[in-house]
Amino acid sequence: MSKSPGVQVTAPLLQMRGIVKAFPGVRALDGVDLDVQPGEVHCLLGQNGAGKSTLIKVLAGAHQPDDGEITWRGEPVRLGNPQAAMSLGIATIYQELDLVDGLTVADNIFLGREVARFGLSHLSRANRLAGALLARLGHPEIRPTAEVGSLPAAAQQMVSIARALSQDARLIIMDEPSAVLDNEEVERLFGVIRDLTADDVAVVYISHRLEEIREIGDRITVLKDGRTVATGLPARETPTREVITLMTGRDIEYVFPPRRTALAGDADPLLEVDGLALDGHFADVSFTVRPGEIVGLAGLVGSGRSEILETVYGARRPSAGSVRVAGRRLRPGDTGAAVAAGIGLAPEERKSQALLLGEAVYRNISISSLGRFASVGFLSRRAEKAAARKQVTALEVRPADVEREARTLSGGNQQKVVLARWLLRDCRVLLLDEPTRGVDVGARSEIYALIRELADRGVAVVVVSSEIPEVLGLADRVLVISDGAVVAERTADALDEHAVLDMVMEGTVGAVAAASGTQHGGDGA
Structure with a gap:
């Protein structure tokens, strides 16, 4: 030591x-x-x-x-x-927030220490105290009376921090x-x-x-x-x-795998997104991804990046636009059609949205490909486990025990299990939302190498990350997203972190100015 x-x-x-x-x-x-x-x-x-x-x-x-x-x-x-x-x-704010979705913000902040007067719960005082704590955190817009389950992840994090502050x-x-x-x-x-x-x-x-x-x-x-x-x-x-x-215990260079020296510029796009919109989240988003290409979506939390991926995957029904895979238009809002066409999604919240934590690793890997292991209406667990073992070995999931519950794995190995699911499915388009969130530096390097290897096999990859250096290091091409709109598209080599942030902030300021101008025009009329 x-x-x-x-x-x-x-x-x-x-x-x-x-x-x-x-x-x-x-x-x-x-x-x-x-x-x-x-x-x-x-x-x-x-x-x-x-x-x-x-x-x-x-x-x-x-x-x-x-x-x-x-x-x-x-x-x-x-x-x-x-x-x-x-x-x-001693107060603890866990990474996996321990909030109660059905209770209000104020109820969660004072859970177990309810604000009372003369032995009776004092809701108005609890709401005032909760509002003061959230204002101290710079988030007065979070209503103490709102249900926690209705809040986005970032707001829920602030509620959890406010609860810790309330405990003195x-x-x-x-x-x-x-x-x-x-x-x-x-x-x-x-x-x-x-x-x-x-x-x-x-x-x-x-x-x-x-x-x-x-x-x-x-x-x-x-x-x-x-x-x-x-x-x-x-x-x-x-x-x-x-x-x-x-x-x-060893030297690791925090570097990204080298990009391919050349992409087939005349190759037909594998993924085509045209004029895609989701009311209240993003509008008129268009981009293409060719086989073997990694496209990054860079922008702030709340800019619409995750919603774009979810809509492409069919988890949300778009209000306008279309998605095509290999030239074939997908039925909107249909995840089954997307998976059948070869699209896979590794979502941001892998524990709640991607993994069956109480199930074995092999079932988490095989879940999207169960048809290939079924015969006369029965699943072959032996075949499931054998296929999962191949993926676990190829991705170096540790420990290499396919019968172990997914919840017992570290964050990096859980992410590998999610990727293994789509490798087994032989997906052609892979959508990755925060692929290294909560993953240590050693496992990150392994995941970066894996993503590049998938692209080199001809998979079209779309990556969303809150870490701009990660987007720039992994992607061949970058779309900068601000306030639900694509404000720029560049090759990754043509950008740096400051340039991306400038574009993001310029887009945000422009949106605010446009809204103010509209309001001003209305007043003048």
């Missing part, structure tokens, strides 16, 4: 020493140490499967350690349940809080974190985005294989190569 020199160490708020946690067949934590000081942002890094999630569940009282010691403000404590952790002032916590654990936020929302989040740390609140921040660690972090602890391999590293000064080597 290494300790960074020159870091000013004060009395820790939290100390975890030799934390061990085992589950059947796996030792998730094998002697983890962590110190967190008041008022610091302590970043917890590690590949998927390194033990980060288990560690924060121990700290949140959701798991009980098999060995080790936890001290809080110098006193040994036992966090027997989440209520015990909250009573000390002294330590807040944030697990991938920026995964569904756009750049502006991330900056607002960082502003809130800085306000918290100025009041001596500590934050444990988990992210796979190393640029965020540099901007918001003070110190770093790195986990690998359930052990602490480095702690106290200065977040801004530690070289990226050193961090990645600690996480993976």
